[in-house]
Amino acid sequence: MTSRDRAILLITLLLITAIIAFDLVTDSGEGVALWHLLAEATAGLLGLCGVF
Numbered sequence: 001m002t003s004r005d006r007a008i009l010l011i012t013l014l015l016i017t018a019i020i021a022f023d024l025v026t027d028s029g030e031g032v033a034l035w036h037l038l039a040e041a042t043a044g045l046l047g048l049c050g051v052f
Contacts, residue, residue, distance in 0.1 A: 020044035
């Protein structure tokens with residue numbers, strides 16, 4: 001894997017994590033079910049784990 005490939009992967013995973021974080025804030029303000037927030041938070045954490 002080249003350094004360019006790693007940079008693209010890093011940016012993609014960070015964007016996914018940022019979008020999920022924004023969606024979590026929006027969803028919590030709208031009062032969605034707790035299981036939905038937990039499922040999204042898990043997806044966000046998994047994306048963030050992929051960065052490291």
